[in-house]
Amino acid sequence: xxxxxxxxxxxxxxxxxxxxxxxxxxxxxxxxxxxxxxxxxxxxxxxxxxxxxxxxxxxxxxxxxxxxxxxxxxxxxxxxxxxxxxxxxxxxxxxxxxxxxxxxxxxxxxxxxxxxxxxxxxxxxxxxxxxxxxxxxxxxxxxxxxxxxxxxxxxxxxxxxxxxxxxxxxxxxxxxxxxxxxxxxxxxxxxxxxxxxxxxxxxxxxxxxxxxxxxxxxxxxxxxxxxxxxxxxxxxxxxxxxxxxxxxxxxxxxxxxxxxxxxxxxxxxxxxxxxxxxxxxxxxxxxxxxxxxxxxxxxxxxxxxxxxxxxxxxxxxxxxxxxxxxxxxxxxxxxxxxxxxxxxxxxxxxxxxxxxxxxxxxxxxxxxxxxxxxxxxxxxxxxxxxxxxxxxxxxxxxxxxxxxxxxxxxxx
Numbered sequence: 001x002x003x004x005x006x007x008x009x010x011x012x013x014x015x016x017x018x019x020x021x022x023x024x025x026x027x028x029x030x031x032x033x034x035x036x037x038x039x040x041x042x043x044x045x046x047x048x049x050x051x052x053x054x055x056x057x058x059x060x061x062x063x064x065x066x067x068x069x070x071x072x073x074x075x076x077x078x079x080x081x082x083x084x085x086x087x088x089x090x091x092x093x094x095x096x097x098x099x100x101x102x103x104x105x106x107x108x109x110x111x112x113x114x115x116x117x118x119x120x121x122x123x124x125x126x127x128x129x130x131x132x133x134x135x136x137x138x139x140x141x142x143x144x145x146x147x148x149x150x151x152x153x154x155x156x157x158x159x160x161x162x163x164x165x166x167x168x169x170x171x172x173x174x175x176x177x178x179x180x181x182x183x184x185x186x187x188x189x190x191x192x193x194x195x196x197x198x199x200x201x202x203x204x205x206x207x208x209x210x211x212x213x214x215x216x217x218x219x220x221x222x223x224x225x226x227x228x229x230x231x232x233x234x235x236x237x238x239x240x241x242x243x244x245x246x247x248x249x250x251x252x253x254x255x256x257x258x259x260x261x262x263x264x265x266x267x268x269x270x271x272x273x274x275x276x277x278x279x280x281x282x283x284x285x286x287x288x289x290x291x292x293x294x295x296x297x298x299x300x301x302x303x304x305x306x307x308x309x310x311x312x313x314x315x316x317x318x319x320x321x322x323x324x325x326x327x328x329x330x331x332x333x334x335x336x337x338x339x340x341x342x343x344x345x346x347x348x349x350x351x352x353x354x355x356x357x358x359x360x361x362x363x364x365x366x367x368x369x370x371x372x373x374x375x376x377x378x379x380x381x382x383x384x385x386x387x388x389x390x391x392x393x394x395x396x397x398x399x400x401x402x403x404x405x406x407x408x409x410x411x412x
Contacts, residue, residue: 003029003110004296006129006138008117008151011040012278013264014144015100016054016285017292022107024293029138030109031131032145033116036101040093041168041244042277043200043207045185047088049355050279053286061099063203064090068184073336075188075230081346087353088185090202117145120154125259127155140292140303141260144285147247147268155260160253161268164194164246166275167220168209169238170202171228181206188227189332192216194325195275197227208238211246211275248272248322251315256307259295263288269314272322273359283314320359323377330380330389 007018010032018030045066051058066089068082105111115132120141122128127141143151152159178201186199188210195212208228210220220243225235249268255261263269269280291306328335339345348365351357363370380386 001029001134001136003027003136003138005029005140005142005292006127006136007031007109007142007144008129008131009144009146009149009264009266010034010036010101010104010111010113011097011144011146011264011281012054012100013266013281013285014142015097015104016282017142017144017263017288018109018111019100019104019107020286020289021292022104022109024289026293026296028104028109029136030101030104030111031115031117031129031136032101032111032113033131035114037094037098039240040097041166041242042093043168043198043209044091044093044096044202045088045200045276046091046096046278047276047353047355048086049353050276050282051089052355053279054282056100056103058089058091058096058099061091061095062089063092064183064201066090066183066185066201070180070184070186071336071339072186072188072230073333074190075227077336077340079336079340080184081343081350082184083350083354085354087350090185090200092202117151117154120151122155122258122260127259139259139296142288142292143260143262143266144264144281146265147245149266152262152266155257157254157257157260157262159247159262159266159268160250161245161247162250162272163214164211164248164270164275165214165217165220165243166195166209166211166246167224167241167243168207169224169228169241170205170207171233171237171239172205173233177201177204178206186231188230189336191227192220192223194329197223199231206233208233214245217243246270246275246277249318251319255310256303259303261288261291261303261306267310269310269318272318273325273328274321280314284310287314317359320363323374324359324362326377326380327373330376330386 004026005021005028007014007030018028022028065086071079118130120129128137145151181201188197191197192210192212197210200207228235247265247268248270263284264281270277287309291303294300295303
């Protein structure tokens, strides 16, 4: 069967790319190896800025509306912050993803479930995929099967991700739901290098998790147990335990190759600072659909418009998020202590979650202070001592650090 667009993966990125392409009048096939509803490791928080980009009525899958955050440092220094407006919506990924896939089908997408991809053959401006005993042909190919997916490799595309990992589980409270978590989430710093722990309230249970650098993987369960205990619950009551990767792309990782493009976790567009992935999935899904339409309509010679859009509009956000992440985790207790006494950081985070600000806008607000912080961020990745303090693994140092010094990159 012949289609304009073939999408592999029906998560938020794939469903968004498929739906937006269908709304543009393109014939779209979306394939997923799972049968929906299917569960997926994820905290399930949809920020308001993400919901605005998605531009769908999400009320059928929203279990709680969040307007507050309880910050802690190793479950001490409790800092309560709240907003007069919503910050995020709590969902379960099995429900959210099913809803988004249904919206894609309603837009005209041909959705094939329980069809595991067997092969990908690209020949010029055509792609042939074999899945579930069937063969399909398309003119544009969207890879949306996540960080652990094999589609990119089948298509001959190499990805370059930085190593991050998370572990999560759930606890169903006994008796009435804890009033503290009715409309607030919990974020705990200091319990894992390069990341944080969380408690996200759902309809009838609490989702506990933590994520950080991949090298701490063997200690995740112990750290999660400690986190649960600090919040006053019994780790023995955890259910639905699962680990997953948090793919953060390096700047050189491919987004486009011929008539194929990568979106969402398959492209590694998770926010390095917050580890939010759904926003990047939706953003890249919509950008991909627009580029595919231009390409298939003959208005563009290829799909490079998608790469340029990501480079110009989205990558600067990821870059600043990574820089802020490194600076924060050089001494997270310092920043938590500053917020505890001054509440100077919360307004920026609040505006970010609500889509009223961006990381780049924050750097502009900092004025002459930002170049100093930017240099500090680059230094953390260059000097071994600072890397060890931050808990950073060995990563490629930023080239611009050496350009600032007027020299060439050397081994550290």
